[in-house]
Amino acid sequence: MKSNYSPQRSQNSLPQRSLKINKKEMKNILIVDDDEVIVFLLKELFESEGFFVKTAFDGEDALKKIYENGLDIILLDIRMPKVNGYDVCQDLKEHKNNTPIIIITAHSIDEAKLRLCGIDIKNYIEKPFNPSDLINKVKALYQNKNG
Amino acid sequence: MSFLCVVILNLSIAIFVLYKNPFKNLNRVFFLFGLSIATWGLGGFLLAISQDRLYALRSLFVLNLGQVFIYSTFYHFVLLLTKIQRKFNKILLYLSYISSFVFLFVDRLFGLVNKDVIKIFDFYYPVGGIFAYPFTLVFISFIIYSLYLLYKAYKYTRSYLEKNRYLFIFLGMGLALLGAIPNFLLVLGINIYPSAHICSLILNFTLGYSIVKHQLMDIKIILRRGLIYTILTLFITLIWLINILFIEKIFRYLIGYETFLSSIITISVIIFLYIPLRDGIQYIVDRFFFKGTYIKEKIYERITTEIAKTMEKDIFLPKILDTINEKFHIKNGLIMLFEEKENLYKTICYFGRDVLNPYFKEDDKIILWLKENKREILREETEDKGLLEALLKIKGALVIPLIFENEMLGLLSFDEKLSGLPYNYNEIGFLNSISKELSLAINNLKLYNSLKKRTIELEEANRAKSDFLSLISHEFRTPLTVIIGYLYLFREKKLGEINEKQREGLKIMDEKANRLKVLINDLLNLAMLEKGKKIIRHKEKIDIIKALNETIEYMSTLASNKNIEIIKTLPQNVIINSNYDMIKKVFANLLDNAIKFNVNGGKIMFKIEDKENFVECSIKDTGIGIEISQKEKIFERFYQIDSSERRIYEGTGLGLSIVKEILEEIGGKIWVLSELGVGSEFIFSIPK
Numbered sequence: 001m002k003s004n005y006s007p008q009r010s011q012n013s014l015p016q017r018s019l020k021i022n023k024k025e026m027k028n029i030l031i032v033d034d035d036e037v038i039v040f041l042l043k044e045l046f047e048s049e050g051f052f053v054k055t056a057f058d059g060e061d062a063l064k065k066i067y068e069n070g071l072d073i074i075l076l077d078i079r080m081p082k083v084n085g086y087d088v089c090q091d092l093k094e095h096k097n098n099t100p101i102i103i104i105t106a107h108s109i110d111e112a113k114l115r116l117c118g119i120d121i122k123n124y125i126e127k128p129f130n131p132s133d134l135i136n137k138v139k140a141l142y143q144n145k146n147g
Numbered sequence: 148m149s150f151l152c153v154v155i156l157n158l159s160i161a162i163f164v165l166y167k168n169p170f171k172n173l174n175r176v177f178f179l180f181g182l183s184i185a186t187w188g189l190g191g192f193l194l195a196i197s198q199d200r201l202y203a204l205r206s207l208f209v210l211n212l213g214q215v216f217i218y219s220t221f222y223h224f225v226l227l228l229t230k231i232q233r234k235f236n237k238i239l240l241y242l243s244y245i246s247s248f249v250f251l252f253v254d255r256l257f258g259l260v261n262k263d264v265i266k267i268f269d270f271y272y273p274v275g276g277i278f279a280y281p282f283t284l285v286f287i288s289f290i291i292y293s294l295y296l297l298y299k300a301y302k303y304t305r306s307y308l309e310k311n312r313y314l315f316i317f318l319g320m321g322l323a324l325l326g327a328i329p330n331f332l333l334v335l336g337i338n339i340y341p342s343a344h345i346c347s348l349i350l351n352f353t354l355g356y357s358i359v360k361h362q363l364m365d366i367k368i369i370l371r372r373g374l375i376y377t378i379l380t381l382f383i384t385l386i387w388l389i390n391i392l393f394i395e396k397i398f399r400y401l402i403g404y405e406t407f408l409s410s411i412i413t414i415s416v417i418i419f420l421y422i423p424l425r426d427g428i429q430y431i432v433d434r435f436f437f438k439g440t441y442i443k444e445k446i447y448e449r450i451t452t453e454i455a456k457t458m459e460k461d462i463f464l465p466k467i468l469d470t471i472n473e474k475f476h477i478k479n480g481l482i483m484l485f486e487e488k489e490n491l492y493k494t495i496c497y498f499g500r501d502v503l504n505p506y507f508k509e510d511d512k513i514i515l516w517l518k519e520n521k522r523e524i525l526r527e528e529t530e531d532k533g534l535l536e537a538l539l540k541i542k543g544a545l546v547i548p549l550i551f552e553n554e555m556l557g558l559l560s561f562d563e564k565l566s567g568l569p570y571n572y573n574e575i576g577f578l579n580s581i582s583k584e585l586s587l588a589i590n591n592l593k594l595y596n597s598l599k600k601r602t603i604e605l606e607e608a609n610r611a612k613s614d615f616l617s618l619i620s621h622e623f624r625t626p627l628t629v630i631i632g633y634l635y636l637f638r639e640k641k642l643g644e645i646n647e648k649q650r651e652g653l654k655i656m657d658e659k660a661n662r663l664k665v666l667i668n669d670l671l672n673l674a675m676l677e678k679g680k681k682i683i684r685h686k687e688k689i690d691i692i693k694a695l696n697e698t699i700e701y702m703s704t705l706a707s708n709k710n711i712e713i714i715k716t717l718p719q720n721v722i723i724n725s726n727y728d729m730i731k732k733v734f735a736n737l738l739d740n741a742i743k744f745n746v747n748g749g750k751i752m753f754k755i756e757d758k759e760n761f762v763e764c765s766i767k768d769t770g771i772g773i774e775i776s777q778k779e780k781i782f783e784r785f786y787q788i789d790s791s792e793r794r795i796y797e798g799t800g801l802g803l804s805i806v807k808e809i810l811e812e813i814g815g816k817i818w819v820l821s822e823l824g825v826g827s828e829f830i831f832s833i834p835k
Contacts (some may be wrong), residue, residue, distance in 0.1 A: 008553075017784040035625055036631050037625075038625065038628060038629065039631060041628075041629055041636075042632075043637055044641070044642070045632060045635070045636065045641075048636065048639075048641035067501070106621050106624035106625050106628075107621055108617075108675070111685075121685045122685075122687075126624075127624040127625055127628040128624055128625075128627040128628040128630075128631050128660075128664050128667075129631075130631070130635075131632050131635035132635065
């Protein structure tokens with residue numbers, strides 16, 4: 001198991017260095033899930049990786065926070081009260097907001113719907129996930145976005 | 148000769164009638180009546196051929212024996228037929244029989260009815276005695292009274308079937324009586340050519356007609372044959388007569404002496420004519436008495452086609468009713484079927500104006516009757532009040548049960564035809580054969596439906612199982628995510644320093660949590676496969692070597708725990724169009740097995756070969772091996788080679804089945820080479 005995590009540790013060093021270079025360039029991440037425990041875990045996980053974490057527990061709250069703050073990455077659950085994950089994606093697409101989104105869900109997803117919302121199927125992670133896999137994916141997306 | 152015909156016809160009809168139902172009074176009396184006429188005919192015949200006076204006198208006795216009973220038996224027959232039960236008529240009946248016997252006796256003892264014979268028109272004829280007058284009077288009055296009863300019955304009955312029967316018997320007997328008048332006159336001394344025997348032939352025809360066409364006394368098809376052969380005999384007799392009367396005379400005139408040549412010619416003519424003549428008569432009989440046989444074949448065909456077309460009884464049953472109605476033009480009609488849920492015979496479909504929506508209970512009289520007798524009910528012939536009530540309820544003049552293998556599935560009911568004509572036996576037979584066909588179809592339908600229901604139930608149960616499986620695994624996912632997540636945080640010391648012992652414990656926990664994760668994913672994949680969903684979401688260009696290396700690295704601890712050496716023979720990199728996670732899953736499952744079933748300190752050999760259109764991968768172990776008989780079974784779900792060894796080898800037995808399904812989904816295949824106790828080699832190919 002140890003070997004599994006080893007490559008990730010080496011990758012860690014790069015973004016941390018960039019953080020040091022430009023302190024204003026904080027990596028803003030929004031975690032959206034109706035399960036509080038998951039939200040706190042992910043918050044812990046990404047804060048330890050040097051992200052600035054915002055949280056939301058439903059789609060409506062999430063949309064509000066997305067439009068208020070400039071975000072770098074959104075971790076989004078699909079099944080949520082009020083406004084679900086698909087609707088959030090749809091709303092963002094309509095407002096031409098192309099903040100990268102990673103879908104995290106415990107349920108099977110409607111691929112066609114996701115594609116309609118402009119989500120790359122690769123940016124979909126099933127629970128339970130390897131924390132290191134998720135971190136790698138988020139970091140890759142962040143780098144992709146910022147150049 | 149016509150006397151002979153009278154004998155044959157009457158005797159045959161009488162015997163047929165008796166044969167059909169020897170226990171019914173009506174049939175018995177009719178038999179007696181037929182017998183009387185036949186005896187009279189025989190007497191007449193013998194008289195006609197007698198050469199001397201003594202012989203003629205003996206024949207006269209036979210003639211009288213028949214003749215004295217004609218009127219009493221006929222009167223009896225009419226009484227039974229019209230169901231008249233008045234006391235007066237009963238007394239009259241006794242009187243008629245007594246008088247018959249009296250006449251017989253006085254004639255036999257004193258020769259008072261026909262005392263002598265006389266030769267008139269080349270034949271012997273009876274000469275009446277003193278009693279000839281009262282006898283004629285009694286005879287004629289009884290016949291006329293019988294005819295009057297028939298007329299009354301004809302007038303008052305509502306049933307068209309009965310009306311027609313009465314009419315034909317009335318006409319037949321009336322004509323026969325008219326024909327008999329010259330005979331009486333002759334006996335009374337007035338010389339007129341006797342015509343009774345010819346007219347009695349008419350009676351035979353009308354009787355025959357009403358028997359065939361109007362179900363008089365339950366005689367069916369047997370009569371058709373009888374009729375055909377009687378007519379045939381008549382024809383042959385006619386030809387023979389022509390031979391005797393003309394041809395022979397012509398021959399004698401030509402040659403000058405008697406010869407049997409003419410007989411030979413006539414016989415050969417008869418032999419040659421026999422079959423075409425029989426067929427011709429059959430055709431004519433069918434046309435006149437059994438009309439509609441030809442059209443029925445077409446209807447039958449249409450009905451069987453309708454049945455074959457669909458399995459929906461709501462569609463084909465009304466169509467069948469319509470088809471039947473098209474042919475017969477019936478006032479009302481319905482089909483009832485047994486509903487198991489309610490234990491009732493319920494109306495499924497009907498036509499007509501005033502059928503409501505009747506049903507029968509399982510123990511209703513009509514149902515019990517049909518079950519017991521397994522044949523149709525005709526309202527005309529029913530006397531039972533309970534049955535008549537039931538018939539009234541469904542407005543049925545003809546009710547046919549639908550029976551299959553002793554089980555009554557339902558019934559067909561038809562009212563009178565619009566024309567008022569009754570159903571003849573041919574039609575009833577036809578409807579019966581339709582009912583057989585229908586019973587078969589309905590029974591098939593029943594089987595089909597119960598099978599369908601069972602299948603749906605099974606499918607539902609299976610779906611419920613899959614749903615449950617997927618629900619459970621989903622419910623496991625979130626807690627497991629949290630466990631794995633925090634374990635990661637602990638181990639990466641994000642939440643503070645940990646000592647060596649804690650690190651060891653966390654490592655084991657992480658291992659087990661990951662094992663649980665694999666299991667849950669397997670279960671979920673299985674649930675999805677069972678629902679018929681695809682588990683591969685998308686394909687991309689991936690490096691299969693990278694996937695293998697990652698898997699081996701990920702599972703290296705498991706291997707090193709058992710001191711297993713992993714040897715790899717791999718090309719640099721092999722790019723295929725597939726799903727990375729699924730390829731990893733295939734490798735992981737196969738590697739897991741190879742480790743699990745390997746011996747301590749064994750070896751695992753990986754080999755990947757890049758063929759032109761596909762990639763061939765092989766994983767060879769030095770484990771326990773697989774028996775030949777088990778080779779196919781290991782790819783089945785939940786299968787492990789020896790159930791008793793489960794305790795030794797943990798796992799669900801799902802791994803290989805999922806591997807197989809994944810490979811099949813991406814168009815690959817897997818097979819195994821193995822030697823018991825030496826090891827196994829799993830080889831799979833994936834298209835590029």
